[in-house]
Amino acid sequence: MLSCKTKTNSISRLVHFIILLSDDSTSYLKFYRALFSLLFLGHLGLSLFLFITLPTI
Known part of the structure; x- marks a missing residue:
């Protein structure tokens, strides 16, 4: 099993990547x-x- 820290780290990285992809407000x-x-x-x-x-x- 992944540790909780690794999970949250990868999730936050994924969210950051998606936010970078959709930086325009529309x-x-x-x-x-x-x-x-x-x-x-x-x-x-x-x-x-x-x-x-x-x-x-």
């Missing part, structure tokens, strides 16, 4: 849509990963 909607889809995909991937690996442990 793309706030795009920013939130991208953030939501990233969170959703991350949650989906994590639950799929746990679903696959937990029965084998």
Whole structure:
């Protein structure tokens, strides 16, 4: 498992990168849509990963 510090560090780096991508004020909607889809995909991937690996442990 990743440590909590590493997780928050990578998340903040990702958010910083997305903010740099959408620095004009008109793309706030795009920013939130991208953030939501990233969170959703991350949650989906994590639950799929746990679903696959937990029965084998």
